[in-house]
Amino acid sequence: METYLKRRSELIAQDRALRPDHAIAKALSADEQKASEILRSIRASEDRTVWNGKLPVKHIHGPQQMFPGMEFLTARDSIVNTKLFDILSKMPKGGLLHAHLDATVRADVLLRLALEQPAMHVRMPSASLNASTLKTVLPEFRALPKNQWTTTGSITDAAYTPNTWVPIQNARSNFGAELGGSSGFDRWVIDALMIDPSEAYGTHNTTAKIWEKFQSTFSVSDGLIRFVPIWTQYVREFLLSSVEDGISYVEPRILFWFKYMVGEDGEENVPHRVWFQIYDRVLNEVKEELEKQGRDDEVIGSKIIYSTLRNVTCEELEWYLEDCLALKQEFPHLVAGFDLVGHEDSLKPLIYYAEPLLKFVERQKELGVHIPFIFHAGETIGDGGVADMNLYDAILMGTQRIGHGFSIAKHPRLMEICREKGICIEICPISNEVLRLTGSMPMHPLPAILNHGVHVALCSDDPSVFGNMGLSFDFFQVFVASEVNTIATLREFVWDSIRFSSLDDTEKQYAFAALERRWTVFVNHVLDTYGESFGLESQ
Template identity: 50%
Template structure:
């Protein structure tokens, strides 16, 4: 054997030994999977040149895994994305329900209800239309309109205008009704300019995020619309090949606004409607398995306030034992209260569950930060010690080798939200994302979308795409493993989990067959 041959042999062995740690190397693929993976890899290689290697209007220097909001239109046009769209995704384990429906759809839902009104702090003019954030709320059915147009020079600031009337009378200078839609929805999501220019760091972009989230939530938390909203969410995810979801519902608001305009609809009613919509959807659709709820509260309350929410969660778990599957604290970890300040009520709640004979696992957000040793970063330690079943985001976990080992050995999966992480400026692009580090260390991962209404990544296809084009190692087989892990690390148990996995495997085989057959037909 020549020195070159020996080196080549050692090189191949070292690569194989190194990649043996990856979670997607634990299962022997069958021939159909290998064939489909080969097809996807070939298309990715071709499009790296034919799509990402050429100039596009208004998209300077495109590259695979580039800033999502800038490259979205290019992504949507690719053949590889079309393939991923058809792929069964498994489970969506990290999404905030009140931020999941496309803003244009939500706006037109609101237009159907006369109770919705809008106001602004100033008359809308050409000089302030790009900086005035409107306020939208449902009011009492008999609430008298205080003005008729936001763009009329005589508009009294902070006066309520019926939503549909404000749209109809939006000045033609600003595009009329269609301009109104663009103006309002522009504040309900994050655009490329905000993400990559005006708010281009992890601190400032959260300000934009909170503003957009509030606009969405003020529409969503209206009982007559709630049912329609949940249905739309389920239709959207099912259309993208998602079979099951554990969605986070934010119960920080004590009440939802009812049809009478009063904020007096309790949490228990929210869940009753949720369960009714889900049950009906399951009966109608063979392509959807189920939807569960992770009780969520923003991490800005004091310990006493958290205790109230934990008690509320316990009550609802008893009322809906098959719907509530976990508890979480959410919000900007960099500025809000860390887990260590909530240890006493969180530890007491674990003991309380034993006495009550119920199980509400912790599924904590932790480590959604670029920090190292900051309170947001150290939430990872407390989340693991508190027994979290999964970790939401866990972006900074790769800085902690011991914690990665624990997650790998104890089966604590990370809910990784690639596009969310990029838009919230934890990383500049997907090739810089730490996801490959997690995969290479055998840490289980479930890809998730987080807040698709704001990030414009409805479903999971965009997140799957960004992951697969940003790596030469990751392929269709890796995506399949991530889909399987999303089911494995769900809160389903026993026969339910087995049934869902089989449902996914059946759809996976059908997807493979169609992909390989269509490829043969083109050759």
């Protein structure tokens, strides 16, 4: 038996030696090892007391048994009341490498910003709104030039004419009492900007259906966000809320599909270079504010991944690629890379764009700039379909990272290449679950990807739509879903988010030093708060 147990231990060790967190696990300090024991003990305790399967939780299909890593939208209220979530919310997260800017600020905050703008108007396509149509009739927003402002009093009045613009304050103040009045207006707008459990797990419980709802949220938010006064505050809110969750560096994907933003005058006349100027200015203001507060270590900075939709023609794509090149020349410190975004299962595959994309690589050489591809690929449950095949083209075209890469676990050679070439996968756990690629975290392919030695950065994708603001929720869902995960796993995710970022070597060196200081504070916090209870005080 002793020989068998030895062989068993050796086999387990050999298997886990491939994981990216293996080296860190062997090099943990004494305090980190104690903190890890505490986290694992709390996870085990809450597995029994919170996720024990004995306490049913309210679910669209009736009472459902709870378990670690279960459906996020159902479990969210339980998650925020756990000790483990409280601990992880205080953990430095490093970088957020995959998030779409137009879905990164809480829906209620975006609505508040809009209500402060007298130019903002709202309309709807139907003549009447009632309790049965609140979910299906979507508001459309637009900031209008002053000479087009209206005095229409209500959007719910029986005399309302479809597609008539109503000042947003009027629409809210005079929202039908039978629909909840002002608070009912707020609920109508916020519901249109988010996915709720009844949709994700009920009415829209397939990938195709949930993407319909998902895409509809952007049709509502676009008219709110793409207005310079709101966009300026929106960027600031995104940066500050990220810092509050322990994120010190962000690489948002900004969609440049629209060639102009609506300016303060209500005219659609603000070009992309001004978007960059505003982003750069707000970023520097936020950094200066935090530095004055002695919080230098909490903010490293930000770069932008230039993105457009994967439904353009090749000719149209060439315009965006040239635009990206021009912006890189003017803002070399801000442009991190280029991506094509949108529903992979229904839109054009990367191979369709091979010619202009390969030409783009040559154009960079001519101009002496470098804009790496950071492609979405493999965000699908398919096997061998166009979305799955995007993984091959992303890798062959030299992608620096892979956005989502959900289906890569089906391709051992591709995972081997990612391990050999250092291609990091931007895994968005909660996004994958809500968008119905997986039913829960224990079913997610992340462990298989890690066990093949592929590096991963945990990301939130579209947090304002899913309600997983920051990164704490994604870290929580991943940590509770696997008993292999330790503090070494968390640390590896954090460090990889900087290691595989678009920061240069000097910036990374500074970021790692700041992270090390903040990580020590975090470990000490865990020991000081819980160490005595477990007999594991810091030394």
